[in-house]
Amino acid sequence: MSSTKAVRRAALKAAFPHTLPILTGYLFLGASYGILSSLAYRFPWYFPALASVCVYAGSMQFVSLELLAGPFLPLHALMMTLMVNARHLFYGLTMLDKYKPLRHRKGYLIFGLTDETFSLNVTLEPPMDVDRNWFMYYITLLDQCYWVTGATLGGIFGSLIHLEVKGLEFVMTALLLVIFLENWMKETRHTSSLLGLGLTALSLALFGPANNLFIIPAMAAIIAALALLRRPLEGGEAQ
Amino acid sequence: MTLAQQLVTIAMVALGTVLTRFLPFWLFPAGKPTPPFIRYLGRMLPPAALGLLVIYCVKDVPFVAGQWHGLPELASMALVTALHLWRKNMFLSIAAGTACYMLLVQFVFV
Incomplete structure (x- = not known):
């Protein structure tokens, strides 16, 4: 039992430094999402945290704020999600050979395969003495923790302050435009x-x-x- | 929307997300080749989906009928694009673009 613990701790230690760029990115974007949710869309402070635990799909969570503010069209929401997240099919296809043989927490690794986590887990090689399965697991888990933390802080902050926020919703347009441009340059x-x-x-x-x-x-x-x-x-x- | 309708909508978004993440592992067991057309769509769809999202974001902007013809949106998007192509800094581009838009709609194009 203790040896498993040591293996996991070593994997967490090896994984953490690689996630630092995601830490800043996810805290910032998660907080933007949380603030937008509670300040502009008037959802309760805990909503962004809950959504980030259950759904965990960055750009689609922004889009879902807009969907929730509109008319009730469940099938449309599903179609929209499938289209927006269609790129994850490709991530899954790319990770088939890497994830298939895993034994621990495989379901969670697939659930948490966001753009950023994919970019780390597809390229990184853990050090020789570190368990690959737990290494990729902690990359995935740390990334989601950053996102949930950002969203929670943003949700709380947005429900406490009463600012003039006309135009804040542009953060979503800017985010998606930036993602589009990142891809365009590549x-x-x-x-x-x-x-x-x-x-x-x-x-x-x-x-x-x-x-x-x-x-x-x-x-x-x-x-x-x-x-x-x-x-x-x-x-x-x-x- | 009622609370129940909102919950159903969230459930649909969660379902769609889970489907896109798990489907490849259900459909294509390791070691079996993936159909070429699926691989092709996997490569080609992501950029198109991002383009779709950009348009989705500006769907309610009154380019034709509005008083300003979407000028604050277009100006802020131009700033985001220029900044991002120049500095390639995600936070800078998003923060500056959003601040610019908020200033424009609160003080200039009121």
């Missing part, structure tokens, strides 16, 4: 990014913003366009 071809912007804008112009009706046609058009363009896009990738 990719060699912008076809998919531009399809996402263009087809969604077109759908919004056609259907209008009411009840988010434009989202589903936009998703369908994106998938159809990607299927049609598969040959040229994959040809370009192979070159």
Whole structure:
């Protein structure tokens, strides 16, 4: 029993320094989410903490504030989540071989596979004498702790102060724009990014913003366009 | 929305999140090759989904009918883009863009 404890402690020690960049990032973004939730959307202070424990999907949690403020459309909420989080399918596919053989807390490792945790666990190699399973587990757990802490502090802070916050909701636009730009700078071809912007804008112009009706046609058009363009896009990738 | 409706909505978001994270492990056991079209979508969908989200954020901005035609939004987004391409600092870009937007809508475009 004590040997397991020692193994876990060694893994936690080895994992912690790697998570420091995520610590600052998640505290900041989690706090922004918490403040937005309680200050602009008037949810109770504990709501951001609860959502961050149960849902734990950064950008989708921002989007879900907007969904909760709108009309009751459960299937739409599900579709929206599937589309927004579709990239996690790709993370899962990438981690199949790494996570499949794990024996401890595998379900939690898959549950906590956010963008940032993925970026660490896909690239990091633990030191020789550290258990890989527990190492990746603590990376995942520490990251979620940072996010929950940020969201909780933000939720409490937002419910205590009474500031003029007109325009604070722009933090979500800025965040998603920054994530889009990060990806833009990394990719060699912008076809998919531009399809996402263009087809969604077109759908919004056609259907209008009411009840988010434009989202589903936009998703369908994106998938159809990607299927049609598969040959040229994959040809370009192979070159 | 009532509290029950909000809980259902949250449950849907949780379900969607869990589905996207666990589905690959259920569908494609280790050692079996993943269908090429799925791998292709896995690579190509993420950037498009990010583009969709950017548009989603500005869905309620009155570009045509409003008094300012979305000028505060466009100006703040331009600032975020310029700052981020220049300094590549996530906090700086987000904080400066949000502060700029709050100033614009509270004091300039009132």
